[in-house]
Amino acid sequence: MRDVLRVAAVQLNSGADKARNIADGIALVEQAAARGATFVALPEVWTYMGPSDANRDMAEPIPGETVERMADVARRERIWLHCGSILERAEGEPRVFNTNVVLDPDGNIVGRYRKIHLFDIDIDGAVSFQESATVAPGDEIVTVDIGGVTLGLAICYDLRFPELFRLLALQGAEIITLPAAFTQYTGKDHWEVLLRARAIENQVFMVAPAEYGKHPGGSTTWGRSMIVDPWGTVLATAADGPGVIVTDCDLNTLERIRREVPSLANRRPGAYLWVEEAVGVH
Secondary structure, three states, X not given: OOOEEEEEEEEEOOOOXXXXXXXXXXXXXXXXXXXXXXXXXXXXXOOOOOOHHHHXXXXXXXXXXXXXXXXXXXXXXXXXXXXXXEEEOOOOOOOEEEEEEEEOOOOOXXXXXXXXXXXXXXXXXXXXXXXXXXXXXXXXXXXXXXXXXXXXXXXHHHHHOHHHHHHHHHOOOOEEEOOEOOEHHHHHHHHHHHHHHHHHHHOOEEEEOEEEEEOOOOOEEEOOXXXXXXXXXXXXXXXXXXXXXXXXEEHHHHHHHHHHOOOOXXXXXXXXXXXXXXXXXX
């Protein structure tokens, strides 16, 4: 497994019917496993993509019913399964968390990450969206060992914060997953550019399973699930609509690129102490 990992990213058009979303997701995970993938990743909040005022009702504890069902799939298919992100209900928090769960081939939870960066925007009253109104932010950077390969975890809007990806790389990440529901408006211009940039600057594989199309509540997502290598080469891109992309991630390529362009090794952190507050940035 160390040399080459066959990776799959699932693309979905999830809606407000949680049972149907889960059934569709499981079918595509099984399809990916049938194509030889040993690591499969699902998109962001794939179990429910409906009006946000129902987020709390659709959330569940972790472990809970959805994770248990996905654990059965992981055991049956003998795969490492990244359960995308699901809405997590936690005791003492009135909001929900947007949470990644990673399962091993025995169905055990080996990693959990709560989305750190939340999408809050208000443009002159024309566009307003407050993810933080219903979702609480996480505060932990997470890497997971998947059979000798170090996996870093991030979610959607995190993509715009390069410091998170650099910290994941410094913690040893070789592959970073980014389950997403990127908007069509920004996705058409920024999705591929940012994924390739994060891959190049941190010399990692980026695996980005995404939501696609129109969803109840009025949102439209870009899709174009993508797997990018550490050179910034796009290894696979999903077509419009639900489906699966599968490709091989060669860890020898990663090691060669890090030798040939030793930008991580050439860092000089003592020369740029972190600025806690940036004046004029709002």
